[in-house]
């Protein structure tokens with residue numbers, strides 16, 4: 001079973017599917033908000049406010065786009081906090097499942113019993129579909145694509161990839177209109 005870690009959930013664009021004992025499944029995405037800079041032309045001046053993690057449920061047929069955001073994820077313990085404007089409640093199955101999975105992984109374990117969380121089939125950082133098998137991309141075993149893997153971790157014996165120091169990380173960040181921000 002894939003070794004899910006908190007770092008996967010906070011990587012920026014993490015999609016995962018939970019399957020219960022009946023074979024029913026739900027697919028979630030935890031995506032970081034766009035950065036809001038104090039000075040858009042000088043990122044060294046930092047962020048105006050901390051980025052937040054939005055939790056969405058796959059609710060339509062386009063499995064890269066049709067996520068309905070319903071909550072934010074607490075960056076301390078993984079718990080979910082519903083948007084003010086959402087049709088979901090804390091009794092909604094998807095909300096309970098998301099909260100159980102996220103808080104469990106934050107606590108260093110997988111949810112007990114009936115719920116299985118599959119290995120990611122997309123890079124948890126950029127969200128691109130993982131197409132290269134683990135033989136060609138050793139980072140796949142850790143949830144990353146061949147581009148993001150070397151940025152996120154060092155693998156002994158893995159080929160070193162050149163990463164430009166000044167490359168804008170904006171390429172990793174979500175589209176502004178992907179989720180409303182729940183304010």
Ligand SMILES: [Zn+2]
Nearest residue numbers: 123126145148
């Ligand atoms: Zn990636």
